[in-house]
Amino acid sequence: MKKVKWGILSTASIAKSALIPAIKRADNAEVVVIASRGERVHSAAEECGIPIAYESYDALLQDEN
Numbered sequence: 001m002k003k004v005k006w007g008i009l010s011t012a013s014i015a016k017s018a019l020i021p022a023i024k025r026a027d028n029a030e031v032v033v034i035a036s037r038g039e040r041v042h043s044a045a046e047e048c049g050i051p052i053a054y055e056s057y058d059a060l061l062q063d064e065n
Contacts, residue, residue: 004029007060011036011044020048035060 006023008015008031015034023029033052034045045053054060 001028005032005065006030007033007035007063008050009035009057009060011041016044016048020050024049032065033060033063 006029008020011034020031023031031048031050033054034041034048034050035054035057036044037057038055041053041055045051052063054063
């Protein structure tokens with residue numbers, strides 16, 4: 001089964017406590033990238049097990065993958 005790859009544009013608590021866990025529970029989806037302004041995105045990515053973190057929304061939006 002092919003999975004839908006998700007990019008999250010936020011490190012807000014709603015993303016970490018509800019959105020990301022819900023996507024991870026889905027069999028056909030995976031969170032592969034998260035973006036936010038500044039360096040805090042790296043700790044959020046590590047906390048949530050997300051492999052790629054960008055320090056700007058534009059960087060994620062320009063990612064061809």
